Amino acid sequence: MLLDELNQEQRAAAQQTEGAVMIVAGAGSGKTRTLTYRIAYLLEKGVDPFNILSLTFTNKAAKEMKDRIISLVGPKARNIMMGTFHSVFAKVLRAEAERLGYISTFTIYDSDDSKGLIKNILKDHSLDPKTYNPGYVLSRISKAKSSLISPSDYLDNQQLMTEDKASNKPYIGNIYQEYNNRLRKAMSMDFDDLLFNMNILLRDFPDLLLKYQDKFRYILVDEYQDTNFSQYLIIKKLAARYGNICVVGDDAQSIYSFRGANIQNILNFKKDYPDCGIYKLEQNYRSTQTIVKAANSVIAKNRDQIKKEVWTSNEEGHKINYNECENEKEEARWICKEIVSRIQTKNSKFQDFAILYRTNQQSRSLEEVLRLYNIPYRIYSGTSFYDRKEIRDVLAYFRLVVNNSDDEAFLRVINFPTRGIGDTSINRLKILADQKNCSLFEAALNLSYTDGIHARTAQKIVDFALMLRAYTIDVFNKNAYDIGFEIVAKSNIIKHWKEDPDPQSSDRADNIEELLNAVQGFVESSEDAILDQLTGEEISIENKTLDVFLQQVSLMSETDRDDNGENERVSLMTIHAAKGLEFPYVFVCGMEENLFPSIMTIVSRVDLEEERRLFYVAMTRAQTELLLSCANSRFKNGQLNFNERSRFLEEIDQQYFNEEIRMGKKSANPFAFKQNTTETFVPKKIFTPIVNKPLPKPIGGNPVSIEEFFVGMDVAHDKFGFGKIIAIEGTGDDTKAEVNFEAFGTKKLVLRFAKLKKI
């Protein structure tokens, strides 16, 4: 029987298929498993997959869950609507776009596009971008949108207006209004619009409300603690007819309030659905007792929480490991050594390790040292592939072809690669478009020589528009790859990078080719539904058009990207990105005050509690071993900073550390706890440690000629990392050195080829 795979509480939660259900699931308690079996069970009971809506936190999670369900109950599961809030409702909006006066190929703006639009508005209204920092303005707008506050609501809202006046930015409401006007004119939506407009659709079109209530008779929401008001209301409306709503979450893992997530949604579920079944999953199957208990001891410090007792019957396991380092380089080296030692002694694989951090910047020093140790890794957050300039440029061409009204895309590529169209002509064109109340693209297409633009430049503008117009006509008759390939070729963008002498430029050309590969992969893939989940239409290669690709890509995160089968790598990511994942060995680095907890959060209890939940999430990713580290000094924005170790370290019940690494009373002087660093805190190693020496040393070192090497010299090798020369033999080109590497033991190297560097 299908549900035999679940424990008693999980099974009970899966079996109550009708009505409202809340599953409060502690970390590692088999939440995804329960959801998966619950959906499989629904299908076994005869529920039509077209009637199931399952909302997950990442698209990757959706894909994995769907694959698992398919393996349990067969291919009919493909037709379940499963994905993130944003991707699912983008599909619905695409189908219903004309109700809202949008074209179905509307563009989705990401935060960079949104910031660019705000910058343009500031420029046009002569507002100071220092006062009206685009990032800040966008976050105000975003918070308003995710609370369903429209621009006119904003301008009428006394509290918001007072706040903006107090911060000396009285025009944010007006910027919001203009921002929305321009988005609409460009036939574009930002992330929050996908949810906002879905709400409008359900509010203003009763037939659609009924249609989707009827379609989505069974609704499941994962990570419910991280939903915002806008998402909450969509779900509430959709579920209002049949009442079959199942939410899963853990208030202790709510970490997205900055994005408007409202922890009250889960805390108040019982108020909305008084008859709901509540199930608590408290048995942790993931981690050792040490990890579970240590994490519990930390989260107990929070005041706001649903009471529950997470426990495990797993073995006690290792004590938590901790190392205090001089600086971020030494921290990275410590992590590398710990990884290598486990690889060699415990038969672990690189994919068993994750290095988690609070801020994306921290990945850079880790990266440098991982490369030195020749440890394969993958970064799952930070500047994603799709954020790179060259990729955004190509995507802007695609966007403009699919949606001619997309002015931001137009401005991005009108003169890139350069085609002799400068600021003067572009400003003139903007004025023309404004006068005619049309898009920049249309203005360009219909440019006449009486328009006041130099004839030669005007011709270039018209040529540009005509070139793209040809693709617009074709875009729905060809698959995404065929047309994408042509656009890239014709726009000269690859040629531009290939001819550029800068060494980084050939990488950019390669990236564009990789993007085209991704487009091809999209066209050829059949992993998704065979039938369109909304229309029931068959999906074939002809449906895989460029606009569909764009819509998919704009909602994809780095975590969702394919790893091309190369999965034997250490994972690097922020703690936020690690939510929902698990690894045998987890490093949490940068355990320092002002970094984690972040300096922005330490003034308010509510923010600090969220930060503490974040640490709880980090700890509970670990299955067998948890390793923490901090650095006494660290470069940030090119400046050296000194921080005390994080208060969170002392909040862990000290019995879960080895005796010798328990925290003493926190000292006021950041240097006072320095002497007991590496030697004492590092566990026994199989490699000869050189950590007793005062560090840091520059990483990388300098190349030297063969004669300069001597026995006892500290050297670095591209592959083997740091080592010390223990013997030299031979002369001239045949000179060989025996080097004892920290991580790879003794190697004999021919100096002429080894490219050893002095450190």
Place this chain on the structure above:
DNA sequence: AGGTACTTATAGAGT
């Protein structure tokens, strides 16, 4: 118009 050199800001997490 387009490229180069200098200046300045950067605050955190990401659909």
Place this chain on the structure above:
DNA sequence: ATAAGTACCT
């Protein structure tokens, strides 16, 4: 450290 923006030169 890095990117983006500005001033200035060709």
